[in-house]
Amino acid sequence: MHDSIESSTTLARCHSRNARHLAGIALAMLLPLACASAVAWDGLVEKQVFEMDAYTTVSGETIAPLRVGWEAYGTLNEEKDNVILITHFFSGTSHAAGRYAEDDEAPGYWDAIIGPGKPLDTDEYYVIASDTLVNLNAHAPNVTTTGPATTNPDTGEPWGTDFPLVTIRDFVEVQKALLESQGIERLHAVMGASMGALQAYEWASAYPEQVERLIPVIGGGVADPWLLATLSAWAAPIRLDANWNGGDYYDGEPPLDGLRESLKLVTLNANHWQWANETFDRSWADKDADPTRELEARYAIEQTLDGIAASRAELADANHLLYLVKANQAFLTGHGESLEEGLARIEAPTLILYSESDLVFAPEGVRQTAELIEAGGTEVETVTLEGKRGHLDGVVAIDQAGERIRDFLAE
Amino acid sequence: MHDSIESSTTLARCHSRNARHLAGIALAMLLPLACASAVAWDGLVEKQVFEMDAYTTVSGETIAPLRVGWEAYGTLNEEKDNVILITHFFSGTSHAAGRYAEDDEAPGYWDAIIGPGKPLDTDEYYVIASDTLVNLNAHAPNVTTTGPATTNPDTGEPWGTDFPLVTIRDFVEVQKALLESQGIERLHAVMGASMGALQAYEWASAYPEQVERLIPVIGGGVADPWLLATLSAWAAPIRLDANWNGGDYYDGEPPLDGLRESLKLVTLNANHWQWANETFDRSWADKDADPTRELEARYAIEQTLDGIAASRAELADANHLLYLVKANQAFLTGHGESLEEGLARIEAPTLILYSESDLVFAPEGVRQTAELIEAGGTEVETVTLEGKRGHLDGVVAIDQAGERIRDFLAE
Numbered sequence: 001m002h003d004s005i006e007s008s009t010t011l012a013r014c015h016s017r018n019a020r021h022l023a024g025i026a027l028a029m030l031l032p033l034a035c036a037s038a039v040a041w042d043g044l045v046e047k048q049v050f051e052m053d054a055y056t057t058v059s060g061e062t063i064a065p066l067r068v069g070w071e072a073y074g075t076l077n078e079e080k081d082n083v084i085l086i087t088h089f090f091s092g093t094s095h096a097a098g099r100y101a102e103d104d105e106a107p108g109y110w111d112a113i114i115g116p117g118k119p120l121d122t123d124e125y126y127v128i129a130s131d132t133l134v135n136l137n138a139h140a141p142n143v144t145t146t147g148p149a150t151t152n153p154d155t156g157e158p159w160g161t162d163f164p165l166v167t168i169r170d171f172v173e174v175q176k177a178l179l180e181s182q183g184i185e186r187l188h189a190v191m192g193a194s195m196g197a198l199q200a201y202e203w204a205s206a207y208p209e210q211v212e213r214l215i216p217v218i219g220g221g222v223a224d225p226w227l228l229a230t231l232s233a234w235a236a237p238i239r240l241d242a243n244w245n246g247g248d249y250y251d252g253e254p255p256l257d258g259l260r261e262s263l264k265l266v267t268l269n270a271n272h273w274q275w276a277n278e279t280f281d282r283s284w285a286d287k288d289a290d291p292t293r294e295l296e297a298r299y300a301i302e303q304t305l306d307g308i309a310a311s312r313a314e315l316a317d318a319n320h321l322l323y324l325v326k327a328n329q330a331f332l333t334g335h336g337e338s339l340e341e342g343l344a345r346i347e348a349p350t351l352i353l354y355s356e357s358d359l360v361f362a363p364e365g366v367r368q369t370a371e372l373i374e375a376g377g378t379e380v381e382t383v384t385l386e387g388k389r390g391h392l393d394g395v396v397a398i399d400q401a402g403e404r405i406r407d408f409l410a411e
Numbered sequence: 412m413h414d415s416i417e418s419s420t421t422l423a424r425c426h427s428r429n430a431r432h433l434a435g436i437a438l439a440m441l442l443p444l445a446c447a448s449a450v451a452w453d454g455l456v457e458k459q460v461f462e463m464d465a466y467t468t469v470s471g472e473t474i475a476p477l478r479v480g481w482e483a484y485g486t487l488n489e490e491k492d493n494v495i496l497i498t499h500f501f502s503g504t505s506h507a508a509g510r511y512a513e514d515d516e517a518p519g520y521w522d523a524i525i526g527p528g529k530p531l532d533t534d535e536y537y538v539i540a541s542d543t544l545v546n547l548n549a550h551a552p553n554v555t556t557t558g559p560a561t562t563n564p565d566t567g568e569p570w571g572t573d574f575p576l577v578t579i580r581d582f583v584e585v586q587k588a589l590l591e592s593q594g595i596e597r598l599h600a601v602m603g604a605s606m607g608a609l610q611a612y613e614w615a616s617a618y619p620e621q622v623e624r625l626i627p628v629i630g631g632g633v634a635d636p637w638l639l640a641t642l643s644a645w646a647a648p649i650r651l652d653a654n655w656n657g658g659d660y661y662d663g664e665p666p667l668d669g670l671r672e673s674l675k676l677v678t679l680n681a682n683h684w685q686w687a688n689e690t691f692d693r694s695w696a697d698k699d700a701d702p703t704r705e706l707e708a709r710y711a712i713e714q715t716l717d718g719i720a721a722s723r724a725e726l727a728d729a730n731h732l733l734y735l736v737k738a739n740q741a742f743l744t745g746h747g748e749s750l751e752e753g754l755a756r757i758e759a760p761t762l763i764l765y766s767e768s769d770l771v772f773a774p775e776g777v778r779q780t781a782e783l784i785e786a787g788g789t790e791v792e793t794v795t796l797e798g799k800r801g802h803l804d805g806v807v808a809i810d811q812a813g814e815r816i817r818d819f820l821a822e
Contacts, residue, residue: 302640
């Protein structure tokens with residue numbers, strides 16, 4: 001089916017669910033429905049879409065229809081008990097591993113640990129990654145997940161701010177429906193970074209009997225006041241852009257200037273001064289425009305951050321960013337009365353990975369989260385990630401924890 | 412002259428320069444011109460103004476006339492060798508100590524260490540604090556310092572972005588002229604926090620023979636790439652506000668929304684998650700407006716930060732903020748080819764105070780600054796400030812270093 005498919009050296013598997021296979025119906029029809037000779041995942045993926053006719057949010061509002069993107073790596077076994085769910089960060093998508101095409105510049109964000117023989121071994125596990133609702137990258141070619149930029153069939157217009165506010169718990173509920181559509185009732189593990197960690201905590205707290213292992217990365221059990229304020233700062237530039245127009249801009253110019261500045265702040269906050277000071281110097285963006293002499297002239301680091309932000313803004317939607325800010329701010333594990341109560345419901349052995357130089361999720365809050373889960377009698381291990389990227393080390397330097405993750409998954 | 416004046420218990424002094432006395436000419440005329448019975452500084456100050464007919468910037472442009480505010484605490488001695496210059500931070504003014512009126516809510520920002528018997532003992536030292544050029548608080552009642560919001564007498568209109576870009580070195584040159592107008596030729600010490608530290612480094616590097624002691628607080632010898640980017644983020648909200656209009660807004664509505672968001676970022680970056688998480692919780696700003704259910708509803712920490720920013724924005728000018736961003740970004744001690752060269756020129760024994768949890772000036776950069784000054788053979792001591800405010804501990808928790816500062820000044 002593909003030149004690079006390797007024959008599996010491990011157990012035979014049924015129902016090969018290589019995402020690419022499922023996507024191409026013609027190919028899928030060629031696959032025997034019963035147990036086939038197994039194939040290792042070849043590293044190529046295709047975005048899948050799960051659709052619900054209607055979804056009612058936790059707060060009681062209806063989104064109809066609802067679409068959410070997902071990808072999978074590896075094969076679901078017959079017992080359907082080899083599932084690892086991957087939940088993504090604020091600016092991410094469900095593209096956690098692999099490439100859409102062999103010449104893709106970069107693979108999914110956690111490709112270092114997901115694949116044949118890797119810590120999340122696709123020869124053993126069925127690794128499924130799901131978009132969140134209101135995915136930031138509404139205009140990315142592989143994202144069709146529902147949010148404010150989606151056309152509301154009732155009006156024929158984009159939802160805009162009529163779209164219901166959603167929470168991390170809503171993200172979990174949609175993922176649960178996605179898994180159920182594949183007959184999956186329990187998770188060998190749930191693992192996610194940053195906003196993905198929030199979804200992972202929520203999964204383990206809301207459905208303790210269905211989550212066997214919990215691996216939150218660079219995230220705590222609650223949006224603490226520091227995070228509330230940080231997220232507020234991320235939202236501000238969009239609101240300052242006159243084109244935002246209270247969220248009603250789908251007929252005109254989108255608030256791209258504001259969106260770019262928002263994403264610049266996200267990039268900066270998710271990094272660390274160690275990264276900035278080792279990666280850049282005081283060079284000018286343009287050797288003929290001295291930033292000490294011209295108000296509009298910039299330094300190279302400003303140009304680079306502006307460039308990153310501009311690329312990201314092209315794929316993103318401003319209202320989606322504001323909705324994600326709201327969802328993150330609203331987060332309290334269990335969405336109940338207290339953090340203690342929400343975390344005490346977690347029964348899954350937990351491996352928390354975090355960075356002491358994280359500027360988004362205060363390390364103190366992560367350690368407190370670990371203590372509160374342990375207080376309920378659950379086993380928790382915390383592992384610090386080393387690096388110079390601060391928060392981002394949980395994404396770009398995850399490989400350092402690979403063997404610990406592999407062992408944890410086998411325990 | 413004032414009910415609360417206490418008679419001095421120390422040496423007699425000449426030329427009492429209590430700022431209040433100088434400000435009221437009628438009162439000043441009552442003072443004997445020769446050595447009078449000394450009075451201790453009573454804690455009340457009045458803003459003074461130093462004016463130059465014209466000032467030519469380091470880059471060769473003329474500002475005419477130029478005004479800069481200043482305050483002084485204590486008495487200049489006959490030898491004029493008891494002078495400590497205080498240079499202020501980004502959002503500050505020369506109001507470093509004392510009160511303008513007895514019922515002022517708060518005294519100047521370093522009142523904890525400046526006053527009779529305090530570490531910067533006004534019974535011994537003549538402590539003089541100077542505004543920077545383009546002081547942020549252009550609309551504060553006690554600020555008349557020249558900047559883009561000042562009327563350019565050549566046009567009868569505010570300078571706006573026709574005002575020359577200025578540097579930390581320009582701030583120093585204006586302060587030097589101010590001191591010379593009082594016959595002061597050398598400084599017992601120069602001390603400043605944050606942007607004030609930059610001015611202090613520059614003083615000691617540019618005029619090593621005139622600076623006897625250097626006390627930089629929460630600042631390094633250069634605007635490193637992290638600071639370049641942070642400052643860039645502070646400027647962005649103003650530029651997003653349509654009212655900014657490329658800096659030309661003095662005939663219309665000022666870009667207050669953008670200015671507020673800029674100042675909110677300044678407040679947030681200058682603090683630390685320890686402060687946010689111990690000072691606030693997840694309370695709502697309005698008990699009837701659930702921020703998880705309404706896009707426009709906020710949390711209490713957002714409301715507080717917005718409120719602080721709004722108060723500060725009323726006194727500030729958006730172009731002044733952008734000019735200060737530029738001046739800070741441009742900073743490299745000595746403004747020469749290299750940091751090594753600029754810092755090697757410093758001969759004054761140096762006491763550096765900084766915070767390991769500073770999110771604005773990377774502690775690594777401060778330590779490197781200390782090493783480079785020492786490499787030139789100059790004695791440097793670094794002292795870490797403890798606290799939960801990050802960068803701001805250099806302002807609000809300076810008292811913890813008071814005795815070390817007192818001793819250093821006496822060495």
